[in-house]
Amino acid sequence: MKKPMSFILSAAVMSMLLVGCSAGTNKSEDVSAEEVPVIQEALAPTAEAEEVTEEDSAGEEAVAEWPRTIVDAAGHEVVLESMPERITLLHTFYLEHLFALGVTPTAASLGNLLGQTESLESSELFAPYMSGVEIMDLGSAREVNLEAVLESAPDVIITFSIHGGIDEVYDQLTEIAPVILLDYSDTWQDQLLSCSQIIGKESKALDVITEVESTIADAGEQVSQYQDRSYALFRTDGKGFIAVGTPSYYETFGLTKPEGYPESSETISLEAVAEMDPYYIVFQHNYEATTAFVQSLESSSVWQSLDAVQNNRIYYFDENMNSNGPLAMKLTAEKLMELYTEE
Structure with missing residues (x-):
């Protein structure tokens, strides 16, 4: 530092x-x-x-x-x-x-x-x-x-x-x-x-x-009770999934990464996401652009095969939270506590 x-x-x-x-x-x-x-x-x-x-x-x-x-x-x-x-x-x-x-x-x-x-x-x-x-x-x-x-x-x-x-x-x-x-x-x-x-x-x-x-500590305590639930964080360019959850992000909140989730930001295919099959799929991006992308996937059998899609665990977080600044970190913690107590 x-x-x-x-x-x-x-x-x-x-x-x-x-x-x-x-x-x-x-x-x-x-x-x-x-x-x-x-x-x-x-x-x-x-x-x-x-x-x-x-x-x-x-x-x-x-x-x-x-x-x-x-x-x-x-x-x-x-x-x-x-x-x-x-x-x-x-x-x-x-x-x-x-x-x-x-x-x-x-x-x-x-x-x-x-x-x-x-x-x-x-x-x-x-x-x-x-x-x-x-x-x-x-x-x-x-x-x-x-x-x-x-x-x-x-x-x-x-x-x-x-x-x-x-x-x-x-x-x-x-x-x-x-x-x-x-x-x-x-x-x-x-x-x-x-x-x-x-x-x-x-x-x-x-x-x-x-x-x-x-x-953040409160959220980590809540998340720690559900380590079997994998969490995938994405943005999108309208064509693919952009992985934006860094190792430090996952470590800070105690989240479980899906198998095969990239260590750094990169664009991945729907088929790669299907192989991960995350418990939660979270888009932290422009809402209008993201919902349009998700709608374009609705006719895909690969998309429909995902556990998160079948069980309505697709979530949309404010794109401004990608800053990981003080307000973004606090809001992320609050939303994670809500997410991990829904079921």
């Missing part, structure tokens, strides 16, 4: 952090560099740092110091003069991290690698945070729209260091606002802490980590 970003936490916070990193998943296994994206190393605030007092989730006061210098995942030293109020995300990936910290970004890019987009209001993951909220849509995350970013008038711009094409527009972005590139390969805990250090909400981040890890 790499060192945290710029702001140096107290000894007490650091000890909590060490405890909090036990249930993470490594994102670098989950998503390609084009679709999504070190915990960043921190420098101490200057002696003249401004103190900003805020209330954390427990009602206790925490002091955030400004200005602060952040060394991001690409090695850039980024100075934030004050707590950012207008935040622009060049990908939706960090949207849930900000929501978890009680912050709504000004703008974000939407869309995924397969070109499908659904509204945040229809997302099971994001809908609870969208009441009365307006987030400017910057368009596709696959191509940075500099004019839209400028229009969003950000105090800070955030994305991951492996965001496709970011190198070509980085200098232009820095003319608009400070740009911070985070490390997509970090655990969700460390990425949440990285985001919290940008907005001065480290204490809130630790509270969220504790809550999510507790929910």
